[in-house]
Amino acid sequence: MMPLRLPLAxxxxxxxxxxxxxxxxxxxxxxxxxxxxxxxDISGLMPELEFTLTGTSGNPVTETDSAGQIRLVYxxxxxxxxxxxxxxxGLRAAIKQMPDDLQGEVTTLFVSxxxxxxxxxxxxxxxxxxxxxxxxxxxxxxxxRAFTKRYRTTFGYDQPDAEGNYQxxxxxxxxxxxGDGDARLLLRPGLTTEQITEDLTALAAEPAPS
Amino acid sequence: MSAAGYLxxxxxxxxxxxxxxxxxxxYGIALLRMPAADRPGPIRxxxxxxxxxxxxxxxxxxxxxxxxxxxFVHRGQHLILHHLGPxxxxxxxxxxxxxxxxxxxxPGSRRLLAPLGWLYRLLQQPAIAAFLFVGLIFFWLxxxxxxxxxxxxxxxxxxxxxxxxxxxxxxxxxxxxRSPAFSNALGYGKRILLLALVAIPQMxxxxxxxxxxxxxxxxxxxxxxxxxxxxxxxxxxxGLLTWIPPAMMSIVGILIILRRAMHExxxxxxxxxxxxxxxxxxx
Numbered sequence: 226m227m228p229l230r231l232p233l234a235x236x237x238x239x240x241x242x243x244x245x246x247x248x249x250x251x252x253x254x255x256x257x258x259x260x261x262x263x264x265x266d267i268s269g270l271m272p273e274l275e276f277t278l279t280g281t282s283g284n285p286v287t288e289t290d291s292a293g294q295i296r297l298v299y300x301x302x303x304x305x306x307x308x309x310x311x312x313x314x315g316l317r318a319a320i321k322q323m324p325d326d327l328q329g330e331v332t333t334l335f336v337s338x339x340x341x342x343x344x345x346x347x348x349x350x351x352x353x354x355x356x357x358x359x360x361x362x363x364x365x366x367x368x369x370r371a372f373t374k375r376y377r378t379t380f381g382y383d384q385p386d387a388e389g390n391y392q393x394x395x396x397x398x399x400x401x402x403x404g405d406g407d408a409r410l411l412l413r414p415g416l417t418t419e420q421i422t423e424d425l426t427a428l429a430a431e432p433a434p435s
Numbered sequence: 436m437s438a439a440g441y442l443x444x445x446x447x448x449x450x451x452x453x454x455x456x457x458x459x460x461x462y463g464i465a466l467l468r469m470p471a472a473d474r475p476g477p478i479r480x481x482x483x484x485x486x487x488x489x490x491x492x493x494x495x496x497x498x499x500x501x502x503x504x505x506x507f508v509h510r511g512q513h514l515i516l517h518h519l520g521p522x523x524x525x526x527x528x529x530x531x532x533x534x535x536x537x538x539x540x541x542p543g544s545r546r547l548l549a550p551l552g553w554l555y556r557l558l559q560q561p562a563i564a565a566f567l568f569v570g571l572i573f574f575w576l577x578x579x580x581x582x583x584x585x586x587x588x589x590x591x592x593x594x595x596x597x598x599x600x601x602x603x604x605x606x607x608x609x610x611x612x613r614s615p616a617f618s619n620a621l622g623y624g625k626r627i628l629l630l631a632l633v634a635i636p637q638m639x640x641x642x643x644x645x646x647x648x649x650x651x652x653x654x655x656x657x658x659x660x661x662x663x664x665x666x667x668x669x670x671x672x673x674g675l676l677t678w679i680p681p682a683m684m685s686i687v688g689i690l691i692i693l694r695r696a697m698h699e700x701x702x703x704x705x706x707x708x709x710x711x712x713x714x715x716x717x718x
Contacts, residue, residue, distance in 0.1 A: 265582070267586060269587075270583060270586045270587040270590070271586065271587065300659070373659070374446075377503070377585065377586050377587075377588065377591075377658055378657070378658040378659045379500075379503070379504045379658065379659045379660070379661060380659050381504075381659070381660060381661050381662040381663060382662075383662070383663045392663045393663070394659055394660045394661075394662060394663040394664075395659045396657055396658055396659040397656050397657060397659075398656075398657040411586070411657060413653060413656075413657055414656065
């Protein structure tokens with residue numbers, strides 16, 4: 226007898242295979258998480274907020290300087306043509322729509338990942354354009370690499386053109402940490418101002434943990 | 436960046452480094468000590484080491500950095516962890532090495548290993564093995580799951596290790612060097628059927644990624660790319676890597692099995708044709 230057995234003679238495992246396979250499609254279809262937030266819930270996926278970076282005054286800034294506040298961390302660079310200004314002004318608009326008593330509980334941390342061009346002074350004038358609650362930060366490239374790695378993100382530089390201008394690839398999302406420094410939400414591009422306002426208001430209105 | 440920067444792990448995992456060192460160490464010691472008759476030839480040794488080193492390279496060098504921040508490199512990483520590396524390891528047939536070390540296990544440790552054996556036999560049921568093989572690819576590429584896996588360090592390691600272990604199980608089932616005529620290894624027909632069956636959903640998934648208009652995996656948008664690259668290009672390349680090479684590997688696998696089956700068929704029938712003569716001459 227030929228050892229090469231005909232597949233049809235063994236229909237039973239094949240039928241079982243098809244059954245199990247279709248079951249898998251049903252199961253994976255059910256795995257989508259139920260979301261109460263407009264942003265992506267990242268509780269437990271990431272370590273808590275921790276950094277030592279340089280502020281716009283040139284002094285070191287750590288996460289304890291804004292402890293108790295909801296921190297919105299955004300990585301960008303000041304020469305960024307569209308994404309960074311759009312995101313930062315979107316955040317400012319969303320915070321302005323929050324109830325008056327909660328607006329003061331949100332701090333935006335703008336981290337420049339282009340320290341070669343972005344001096345503290347340059348970042349200061351950039352973030353001032355986006356309102357009071359924005360803190361501009363940067364650091365040595367190695368420090369920034371360690372900080373971005375901790376939050377599973379990265380940045381990269383294009384080749385400079387004739388004038389020395391270059392593109393920087395960076396995260397397009399905003400990381401939201403609560404007053405305890407726990408990672409809570411990721412605001413992906415595409416959320417409306419109202420949706421961001423609702424998420425931030427819900428987060429700010431949460432009872433303080435005992 | 437210096438050469439060491441490219442060779443050192445981006446995200447150092449002691450468990451991973453230890454596991455790979457242990458596998459290579461145990462393989463090397465067994466090679467030196469085992470009887471020459473059982474020892475695999477140089478081609479098999481090189482194939483084994485190449486397979487192991489490929490898997491190590493995509494997990495614990497700078498390659499891992501690019502896999503975390505570029506979708507198409509990530510697909511390349513899984514192509515090696517789930518296909519190419521395990522295929523090379525299975526083709527090198529490390530069975531004599533395993534048998535050598537198993538020989539040292541006393542009755543106590545054999546009893547301890549028994550549940551592992553049951554689990555192994557359960558996972559190597561053809562339907563379960565094929566389901567796991569395709570299911571894991573679909574599971575980790577399901578957009579919400581993929582998003583979480585790329586954001587969480589723990590999930591990321593779980594993903595890569597599960598792909599590697601499942602790849603080893605599946606390709607060992609398919610490329611088991613023992614002949615089904617003389618052992619309980621899976622029949623060649625079933626092996627070919629499995630290879631064809633697992634290729635189809637992978638091709639559908641790859642094609643779906645390639646032809647998707649929108650961004651399916653926006654996590655790479657969120658996490659920043661290793662270098663500025665249009666997201667559509669990244670997704671297109673990643674989709675192609677999910678679609679074409681795995682299908683090609685199924686075909687290569689089928690060709691290898693067919694060759695073995697035909698080879699053995701020849702040997703087997705000549706043995707069969709001899710049999711009636713010996714039987715006939717016996718009484």
